Amino acid sequence: MPVIRSLRSSLPVYIIHLALALIVLLPLAFALVSSFRPLDEIYKYMSPVTWKTFWPSELTWEAYQSLFTERGFGRTLLNTFFVGFSAVVGGLLLGSMAAFAFVYFEFRGKSALFLLVLLTFMIPFEVISIPLYSLVNQLGWIDTYAGIIVPGLANGLVVFLFRQFFLELPYSLIESARMDGASWGRVYARVVMPLCKPVTVSASLLIFIQQWESFMWPLIATRSKEYKVIQVALSDFITEYGTYWNEMFAAAILSVIIPVVLLIPLQRYYVQGIANTGSKE
Numbered sequence: 001m002p003v004i005r006s007l008r009s010s011l012p013v014y015i016i017h018l019a020l021a022l023i024v025l026l027p028l029a030f031a032l033v034s035s036f037r038p039l040d041e042i043y044k045y046m047s048p049v050t051w052k053t054f055w056p057s058e059l060t061w062e063a064y065q066s067l068f069t070e071r072g073f074g075r076t077l078l079n080t081f082f083v084g085f086s087a088v089v090g091g092l093l094l095g096s097m098a099a100f101a102f103v104y105f106e107f108r109g110k111s112a113l114f115l116l117v118l119l120t121f122m123i124p125f126e127v128i129s130i131p132l133y134s135l136v137n138q139l140g141w142i143d144t145y146a147g148i149i150v151p152g153l154a155n156g157l158v159v160f161l162f163r164q165f166f167l168e169l170p171y172s173l174i175e176s177a178r179m180d181g182a183s184w185g186r187v188y189a190r191v192v193m194p195l196c197k198p199v200t201v202s203a204s205l206l207i208f209i210q211q212w213e214s215f216m217w218p219l220i221a222t223r224s225k226e227y228k229v230i231q232v233a234l235s236d237f238i239t240e241y242g243t244y245w246n247e248m249f250a251a252a253i254l255s256v257i258i259p260v261v262l263l264i265p266l267q268r269y270y271v272q273g274i275a276n277t278g279s280k281e
Contacts, residue, residue: 028256029054030053031249031253033053035064035250036059036063036246038062042245042249063249064250067247067250071236071247073254075225075226076228079229079230080212083145083148084208084211084212087152088204088208088211090149090150091153091154091158092200092203092204094154095161095162095203096162096196096200098117098159098162099159100188100192103163103167117156117160118156119156120154121157125217126216129217132217133220133221136150136151141221142221142222143227147221148218148227148229151221152207152210152211158203161199161203161206162199165198166196173191177191208259208262209263213259214229218232230251230254230255233251234248234251234252234255237251
């Protein structure tokens with residue numbers, strides 16, 4: 001009887017979770033199925049909705065082949081990977097070094113500067129997009145990899161995550177290393193960073209996914225196809241004469257699958273890194 005009562009009490013929760021899962025997964029399922037359909041059959045079975053809506057009557061790889069043979073989507077993927085990888089490397093280096101300075105060094109205006117760092121990831125990007133474009137244009141970085149990557153390297157949220165993690169480390173480790181004659185650079189590289197695997201993975205995923213999903217800044221900062229990234233490329237399928245729905249769905253599926261493939265095996269470290277960033281002062 002207690003088991004039955006427990007099931008009855010939790011049944012509404014399971015039903016709600018199932019409904020929410022269907023709301024999220026059904027559009028993805030439709031996009032996946034539509035990417036394997038000919039263009040003229042995309043919306044053929046939408047009214048009424050039947051099993052054919054989510055199962056192609058004719059399976060074709062035409063959309064995926066067109067992406068890589070006619071639209072140069074392979075170059076777009078390489079661009080996006082390069083931009084994301086470069087942003088991760090540079091963002092981790094700058095963010096961890098800044099956090100290291102905030103935790104272990106004393107200097108005038110430290111609290112005010114850290115407050116400014118916190119404010120940077122609370123301000124919408126749209127507010128700074130125009131002055132940022134003006135600055136990048138003056139540096140001659142428009143339509144270059146530097147113009148896409150460099151403005152995103154300084155990430156206030158990454159600095160915050162590393163700082164909170166560093167505060168949890170025992171200071172005796174730092175004192176012992178300094179007493180043994182280690183420089184601050186050696187303490188950072190050989191003592192502190194090897195202990196920061198969870199927060200490093202969390203920050204890496206955060207930077208990569210943020211860069212992977214970035215649309216507005218790459219659209220503003222680039223003009224040629226040579227530097228186009230995946231989110232900007234998704235808009236190419238809507239033309240004056242029609243929309244290539246099957247190719248758009250194929251590109252959208254690829255843009256979703258790749259971050260998921262990276263996130264799933266590293267999920268444990270991601271959660272651990274976020275959970276360990278408490279509010280210790």
